[in-house]
Amino acid sequence: DTGVSQDPRHKITKRGQNVTFRCDPISEHNRLYWYRQTLGQGPEFLTYFQNEAQLEKSRLLSDRFSAERPKGSFSTLEIQRTEQGDSAMYLCASSLAPEWGGKNIQYFGAGTRLSVL
């Protein structure tokens, strides 16, 4: 059973550096989501893709953040000019796009923990 995988699991970087995270969804899933979780809080939605199209972006996704899913399979999340406030767990989830009004079960990866020094 290949679930959602994320790489790396941990990333330590210095303020001002760029970082990139990768997410490989469950193979038959056409939707892919990114969330961010800070200490003591629940995950917060950042953006999602259906196939290669980015359909929604949160206001949390500043100009320094960019996400891609070029072939509708894996996705990358890049943060440019990292700040200490970017320190968080970045979670990826995938699902099958539902019929209108149907269920939408998202399956999560283990996350990438980013520490910005």
Next chain:
Amino acid sequence: DAKTTQPPSMDCAEGRAANLPCNHSTISGNEYVYWYRQIHSQGPQYIIHGLKNNETNEMASLIITEDRKSSTLILPHATLRDTAVYYCIVPITGANSKLTFGKGITLSVRP
């Protein structure tokens, strides 16, 4: 998203049933209730979902009141490994995109 309200924490003894409540009084007729849990330092794990009827799977049971304004997640025989934060989520139908996680309920299972 429909607002959900959960108590901040509860505990139960190992081997006993854990009943985790959730209020979602503004839920619409076609909105699902989902439950996820997050064990420390791991990604959220899907547990169960329901619309109108009670549901059961290998992990838990979900009891939804007739008016759909509240639900209860039941772990029939809690183990120490069930210690986690449990989230009750009601996404907006049609948007069907993001999950809005509140603070959840922290379940502590004691030996």
